[in-house]
Amino acid sequence: MSGAIPERAVELLGEVRRRRPRIHCLMNSVVPKFVADGLSALGAIPSMTSSPEEVGHFVAKADALLVNLGTLDAQRREAIGIAVDVADEKGRPWALDPAHCDYSPPRAAFAQELLARGPAVLRANAAEYDLLAVPADVVAVRTGKADRIAWNGAVLHVENGHPLTALVTGTGCLSGAVIAAFLAVEADPFLAASAAMLVFGIAAEMAGKTATGPGSFEPALLDALASLEGTHILQFAKADNEQG
Numbered sequence: 603m604s605g606a607i608p609e610r611a612v613e614l615l616g617e618v619r620r621r622r623p624r625i626h627c628l629m630n631s632v633v634p635k636f637v638a639d640g641l642s643a644l645g646a647i648p649s650m651t652s653s654p655e656e657v658g659h660f661v662a663k664a665d666a667l668l669v670n671l672g673t674l675d676a677q678r679r680e681a682i683g684i685a686v687d688v689a690d691e692k693g694r695p696w697a698l699d700p701a702h703c704d705y706s707p708p709r710a711a712f713a714q715e716l717l718a719r720g721p722a723v724l725r726a727n728a729a730e731y732d733l734l735a736v737p738a739d740v741v742a743v744r745t746g747k748a749d750r751i752a753w754n755g756a757v758l759h760v761e762n763g764h765p766l767t768a769l770v771t772g773t774g775c776l777s778g779a780v781i782a783a784f785l786a787v788e789a790d791p792f793l794a795a796s797a798a799m800l801v802f803g804i805a806a807e808m809a810g811k812t813a814t815g816p817g818s819f820e821p822a823l824l825d826a827l828a829s830l831e832g833t834h835i836l837q838f839a840k841a842d843n844e845q846g
């Protein structure tokens with residue numbers, strides 16, 4: 603058991619709620635409302651514009667950025683270029699979610715280009731993850747039944763979660779946003795990503811206790827993100843270092 607990570611996750615969740623970081627999300631057109639609601643429930647502040655005229659200004663003063671490649675179009679590609687330039691210039695951490703890059707070679711190529719531009723974290727499902735070569739300086743998060751977080755030879759498995767998560771569209775997208783929220787308050791991206799996945803997985807478990815299907819799971823997950831306490835993290839965390 604990786605003893606320090608749950609304790610740090612408790613502290614970092616407290617920091618998110620105290621500091622209320624603004625997370626700018628370049629989000630697909632399917633789930634922006636759910637992702638914004640999830641960030642608000644967690645205690646962060648979402649902003650969502652993809653306007654090329656405005657996105658630079660939004661990112662310049664945001665605390666972290668999330669780039670999600672779902673429903674990618676020409677305007678979002680342009681906005682992503684501007685957003686990453688500004689994040690780089692201002693030293694803002696950002697996370698990349700290469701949503702559905704396994705369905706489209708041009709999207710996979712764009713994801714690979716973006717990985718070379720220095721995101722702190724990549725968050726991908728297994729099919730997306732397997733297509734990409736993750737540079738050594740990027741924390742690699744592969745989600746699924748268990749989440750795997752890898753960086754610099756350290757590998758953590760988070761076993762928390764609930765199967766209904768896989769039946770609600772946008773939970774992967776929201777998990778990327780939660781990672782960005784933790785990046786906003788923690789400079790160590792491995793710790794930030796690990797804490798985020800623990801919090802998200804434990805919130806999903808709590809939601810799964812009352813939900814009767816995917817329809818009731820979605821609002822229950824928002825409620826759990828808002829009501830999750832440090833004691834729940836310490837009680838329920840299932841995080842283990844990978845044995846070599």
Ligand SMILES: Nc1ncnc2c1ncn2[C@@H]1O[C@H](COP(=O)(O)OP(=O)(O)O)[C@@H](O)[C@H]1O
Binds near residue numbers: 745
């Ligand atoms: N079978 C499962 N059991 C529990 N949690 C799961 C399962 N499958 C996915 N999840 C969780 O659902 C979220 C979305 O993961 P995933 O389905 O891998 O991404 P995506 O939605 O991008 O395809 C993650 O938080 C992951 O931990």
Ligand SMILES: Cc1ncsc1CCOP(=O)(O)O
Binds near residue numbers: 630672673701705771
């Ligand atoms: C994350 C996600 N889940 C279902 S649709 C979607 C957005 C990506 O859509 P597309 O595959 O059309 O780019």
Ligand SMILES: [Mg+2]
Binds near residue numbers: 727768774
């Ligand atoms: Mg899924």
